[in-house]
Amino acid sequence: MSKYKLGLDYAKQQDHNDDLSIYRNQFYIPKDTHGNELIYMTGNSLGLQPKTTKAYIDQELEDWANLGVEGHTQAKNPWLKYNEYLTENMANIVGAKPIEVVVMNTLTVNLHLMMVSFYQPTKTRYKILIEADAFPSDKYAVESQLRHHGFDDKDGLILWKARAGEELANYDDLEAIFKAHGHEIALVMIGGVNYYTGQFFDLKRITKLGHQYGCIVGFDCAHGAGNVELNLHDSGADFAVWCTYKYLNSGPGSLAGCFVHERHAHKKDLNRFTGWWSHNKETRFKMRDDFDQLPGAEGWQLSNPPILSMAAIKASLDMFNKVGIKKLVEKSKKLTGYFEFLIHELNDKHIKIITPQNPEERGCQLSIQVKNADKSLHHKLTQAGVISDWREPDVIRCAPVPLYNSFQDVYHLVDTLKTILHE
Structure with missing residues (x-):
């Protein structure tokens, strides 16, 4: 019997129980033209921006403006040993x-x-x-x-x-x-x-x-x-x-x-x-x-x-230091396991996950092979608000990143994929 369940309510409950869910609000989540958050699954290509990043960079710009070359030794974070x-x-x-x-x-x-x-x-x-x-x-x-x-x-x-x-x-x-x-x-x-x-x-x-x-x-x-x-x-x-x-x-x-x-x-x-x-x-x-x-x-x-x-x-590493890699990996295994469960539940003969099934032999990324598909599938996902990564000839790479992706993200991703495949 699976440890995961179907339905949006289950995903919402998992997010509610997730100690790391607070970190999602510490990132800028890209939005569509209507202001709706996109389902961003490409942290394996470019991670999202922490909201603290601007302040960290601004501090150095301010010290450069006010101190010039002296910032190497007198900046709040002296540059010589940065x-x-x-x-x-x-x-x-x-x-x-x-x-x-x-x-x-x-x-x-x-x-x-x-x-x-x-x-x-x-x-x-x-x-x-x-x-x-x-x-x-x-x-x-x-x-x-x-x-x-x-x-x-x-x-x-x-x-x-x-x-x-x-x-x-x-x-x-x-x-x-x-x-x-x-x-x-x-x-x-x-x-x-x-x-x-x-x-x-x-x-x-x-x-x-x-x-x-x-x-x-x-x-x-x-x-x-x-x-x-x-x-x-x-x-x-x-x-x-x-x-x-x-x-x-x-x-x-x-x-x-x-x-x-x-x-x-x-x-x-x-x-x-x-x-x-x-x-x-x-x-x-x-x-x-x-x-x-x-x-x-x-x-x-x-x-x-x-x-x-x-x-x-530094802005990013300070956040990682607060969370710790072990906690992130622990959530990652749950989130990716849930993703895998939902894909299997589609019961679609055209879909195959080529990433190892053993959680110890993978990270958060699942590579989903869709037989007889071409890049038009990727374009449809993008138009539906899912930012994923296409690799020729027929693989969609999706990475639910534990710092900012949610169980609801995963649910909506698979639900969107299901809708597109059945069109």
Whole structure:
């Protein structure tokens, strides 16, 4: 017997009982031309704006206006150490130690910086393993690294593919890849949560397997940070990168995060690109001193940080700190479970959820395959007030985000989908 029930009254009751429902009012929910709130299900693409964000940014604009360059030391939040205000909260979200985390650059820039240090190919061990349906930018990045080092970008790439007729990657196949090619693989670079299927990979298992064969292991956690419990430190991964504008609600194109495991924290001999901000903070402004590498993830910084973007990130992380990732994940499992229940109750032979059924192997996103559908289905949903994401050839990605989506959102989404399918 299901733990969920049908009907709008049930959804309303769940929202009434939800301790986190108060946070919905702390976000701006997009509205249609008639002033009605849209059903926003694309926090996996761009998170909504917290209402506190403007005040956080305004504070920095005010200090810049009133203090000019002195804001670096005299602002309410002195700019020189602004990245430090984000570190602890971000570390809590991704399950890391503060020394292992830094907010800097953008996602693919950070991925390249990590590969400068951790992709050290030889003539016999140079291949890079990624999942076959990785986010395109990851594939582009690793292919360019192969070319940069003088290797063929097709020969040097090993793809972890789903089996024929299946959508999800299989760990037995991954083990088989390592048995056959482990001695050739220099780097394993997997998306922590696959953008298309929503499959949340077992980071610890993959890392253990990669290390067993002498490989460096890194993850792109763009679809994981703020969505699932990543436990990056305990995973043992060498590095990870993620953006902050999806589940972390920091605004379009905002800065990204980077994790470097503490076992690498004091390795000054690691090859890396360096800049002003990776130099010892105590002597950074003496200007003529020889380079002195900062320990930990901060040692991969290049430039002084863009404060306005960091202010938006700070607004979001302060909210995350109040809630805690564990409570968010707890609600997420209930909300996504309810979503899954309603989809199954449609009992439509054309609909298939390709995201894993096991709540431990997914975040809040469900990828819904609609056979014989085309993008006109997505357009109809949009016109009906549902903001979702279409991926060719026939998948709608919907992410009920626990911070601001409600059980009623989910109910109305599925009810709208049902109406459109029966037209």
